[in-house]
Amino acid sequence: MSLEGYYNYYIVALSVVIAILASYSALSITAKISHSKGRTRFFWLLAGAFVMGSGVWSMHFVGMLAFHLHASVKYDIWLTLFSMVASVISSFIAFYITMPRNINWYKIAFGGFIMGSGIVTMHYMGMAAMIMPVEVSYDKELWALSVLIALIASYAALLLFLRFRNQSSSSWLKWLSAVIMGFAICGMHYTGMKAANFHAQHGIMGGEVSIDFFLLYGVTVTIFFILMVSWGAMFLDRHVLERLAYHDTITGLPNRNEMNRFFETHIGNESIGVLFLDLDQFKAINDTLGHNIGDLLIKEVSIRLREFIRVDQQAFRIGGDEFLFIIKNCSLERAEQLANQILQRIKNVYRIEGNELYITGSIGISIGSIQESDRSVMLKTADTAMYRAKGMGKNQFCVYTEDMGVQEVRKMELEKDLQRALEQKQFIVVYQPKWNVKTNRLYGFEALIRWQHPRLGLVSPGEFIPIAEETGIIVPITRWVLEEACRQCKAWKDQGINQPVSVNLSVRMFQTSSLVEWVQDILNIVELAPHFLELEITESMVFYDINDIIRQLESIRKLGVRVSMDDFGTGYSSIGLLDRIPIDALKLDRLFTNDLDTPGKRAILHAIILMAENLNLDVIAEGVENEEHIEFLTELGCYVMQGYFYGKPMNDEEIFQWLQDRDRTRESG
Known part of the structure; x- marks a missing residue:
């Protein structure tokens, strides 16, 4: 006798939400994989696979919770755990295959096949874990359709991971991608459930629903806990560890790592202005009054430089007594005006622990676009112009010209x-x-x-x-x-x-x-x-x-x-x-x-x-x-x-x- 099941649509909606949240968490973690190296990269790779695999697995079991069958249902614990392991391992292999920056299409296809196979294995192993007085058969066409959906969803998921692994910030596009992924994963699950036909064993009549709620709710709570821990880890990384890695500890300004990240993620044809500032006579102050006074002086300079931070211009401390300003949509006139204002501001007297200090700066200016030249060229030209400003008597700015480039090339050649x-x-x-x-x-x-x-x-x-x-x-x-x-x-x-x-x-x-x-x-x-x-x-x-x-x-x-x-x-x-x-x-x-x-x-x-x-x-x-x-x-x-x-x-x-x-x-x- 065939048994008909029905769904609790509130729990169905909950399973969709879990799939979307898991997808968004996985998309966010892929950005960490891209920007990390060594053991840290392996940690985020493992975390991404665990969040993705466990998220799909939890969505499956919450979806099973939403399904009601007039029969007593329990679950084999070992098969249930093995189904989760299959999902996590397949996600790890797929992420590992597609981790390199330069990736071929056949690797994406192979990675999608591995992830899709893992999801299919997880789903039908989870179905096999059901212990009930009911026999299960499958509609071959719907079963094949569920496998096809799993493979397509996995392939699309990997494409989205590759698209977002260079972006660490949240955006509406990332949320939209997570929604699409979530619905695709749910589509596979419920298509697979539709393919299942339940037949009561001889002599067994349908009765009240009897489901192993302890196991099912325990799994659900555990998975929610895993997702919350993963989000907490990303929050800690973004707001605590990331600040330590991307901000200078003395001044609080963005540091060289943040500057490198700007150049890596910024794409555009607009003109970028780079102002390279080096303090004059700082070494003499540092050597005579001590590093403590030197650090306090650097901090006071940074406070004055913060006055010039805008939405489209940012200051960085890139080391020692060196600072950098990056200006978007920058003209030569604007760069020269800013350089003159900075020089006038930082040369005013500093009173630090009973010392009356005077210091000036030399600024080199380079203007160009990221697409026309890489970041190293712009930094090098600004640095060259800064040293020219020092040679001209310090306490002034200098704009990089092609003649300086010729002289710099000659200098490098002579040095070699x-x-x-x-x-x-x-x-x-x-x-x-x-x-x-x-x-x-x-x-x-x-x-x-x-x-x-x-x-x-x-x-x-x-x-x-x-x-x-x-x-x-x-x-x-x-x-x-x-x-x-x-x-x-x-x-x-x-x-x-x-x-x-x-x-x-x-x-x-x-x-x-x-x-x-x-x-x-x-x-x-x-x-x-x-x-x-x-x-x-x-x-x-x-x-x-x-x-x-x-x-x-x-x-x-x-x-x-x-x-x-x-x-x-x-x-x-x-x-x-x-x-x-x-x-x-x-x-x-x-x-x-x-x-x-x-x-x-x-x-x-x-x-x-x-x-x-x-x-x-x-x-x-x-x-x-x-x-x-x-x-x-x-x-x-x-x-x-x-x-x-x-x-x-x-x-x-x-x-x-x-x-x-x-x-x-x-x-x-």
């Missing part, structure tokens, strides 16, 4: 080729003479490095030396120049030219703590007397560990090597330390040679020469190019000169020719 240049002996050393006008004799030579690039030609030291300083390759380069100059000086000495040679030192050489040993070793190897070598330091070295530099200079002078201070009078003033720094001579920068006819310049130069005389220091003037320079400098008491008037930088052969010409001139005179 520097190591190879040393290995392939592309560097050459030239020597510029120094002349003593009082004795009318040669005073010595200065060794100067040149780079003969195989493709770019002769590269100026002013271009590649700063790059070598920045990368640290200046240390082996300087050692090579020092050894080459000493060998040349020894060769001249063997030929009867007894003149010293001077070599410029980078501050990096002092930071190695091996300078004294290197100088001693080179002198021993070349067999050159120490008084034929002079080392030139720069005035800016006083900005570093001056006590350590003084200690090393004293050791060098004990070897018998002379020390002079190059470019005196520019950069950081070292006048207050001249009585402490162990040097033998001052080299006046060519800045003093220009405009010697002005009374003010001559007064300053005269004061420096008098000071040097009182300290028993020789004075050497650079940039001497005409007889007028010689006349003025001689009147002021400076007698050693270096410049194009006496000779340009020359190689060994040119030096011999120059010496012969000088000897003939002196003999004829």
Whole structure:
């Protein structure tokens, strides 16, 4: 005898709601899978499979609760649990197959087949778990239709997962997709139920409904608990863990991770403005007052930057004293106006724990669209413009131009080729003479490095030396120049030219703590007397560990090597330390040679020469190019000169020719 069942439509509606909620939770978790890596990614993959599988399974059993049959019904616990396991495992396999970013259509089809097969297995295993005095048969056409619906629903579900895995926020489109998925899953279930025909066993008459409510309600409550826990985990991730991951702990501003996420998810042709802000003099404040004051200063700066946050422009702290503004639909005029407002605001006085601090900033501006260039290009160009602003004197902004791009490419190329240049002996050393006008004799030579690039030609030291300083390759380069100059000086000495040679030192050489040993070793190897070598330091070295530099200079002078201070009078003033720094001579920068006819310049130069005389220091003037320079400098008491008037930088052969010409001139005179 055939038994007819009926549905409680309130519970049917509840099963649909469960399917929709499970679908929405699974869609949300796929975004976590996409944005996570390593073990975290595996955790969200497992969570997504568990939520999807258990959600479909719970919908099935709530749907069974809605079905009433005039017979006593119980459930086999083990088959019931196995049906849930089948649903979860199939979801996990399907998610795992489609997890890579670049996915082929056949993988989506295979994943849909696995998930659909799992749902079908779960459904009919759940039907087999029913213990009742009723036989069940299936309509083959409706059974096949239920399988087809399960496969199509699974395939559509995977397509939606792939569509939403790059979106972490909720939207009406995601809810609409969850509703479609929920109805598709319910459609499979109720089609499968429609395919089932229930036949009472012989002698069994229909009676009152008797269902294992304890098991069924227990399953339902458990699944609701699982869904609530999964939603709680996503809430914790979104509102607590996500804030820790995507916001700076000191300032509360979005951090570099949030900036990267913006560039990954933002798609559009509109013009994007990037303002790269770096604070000037921050390192000095951090080092002198401590990191605690530095952190408080960064926090105060961020408070001022928040004043410029709008719906279409956002501030980020990307590390240290670096901040970034991203402006949507940005024009050049708007970017320049914002940059000027930021600079004016942050340079106002800061009062922090009894300290009155002043700080400025340098801003680089880059404007473009995400589709025209990737984020790394925009960040790099803004960074390039920022460093140009610092080079222009700081406390200003600079807009990136194509010319800067060309210069940046050249700089990167030179940086890449520097190591190879040393290995392939592309560097050459030239020597510029120094002349003593009082004795009318040669005073010595200065060794100067040149780079003969195989493709770019002769590269100026002013271009590649700063790059070598920045990368640290200046240390082996300087050692090579020092050894080459000493060998040349020894060769001249063997030929009867007894003149010293001077070599410029980078501050990096002092930071190695091996300078004294290197100088001693080179002198021993070349067999050159120490008084034929002079080392030139720069005035800016006083900005570093001056006590350590003084200690090393004293050791060098004990070897018998002379020390002079190059470019005196520019950069950081070292006048207050001249009585402490162990040097033998001052080299006046060519800045003093220009405009010697002005009374003010001559007064300053005269004061420096008098000071040097009182300290028993020789004075050497650079940039001497005409007889007028010689006349003025001689009147002021400076007698050693270096410049194009006496000779340009020359190689060994040119030096011999120059010496012969000088000897003939002196003999004829």
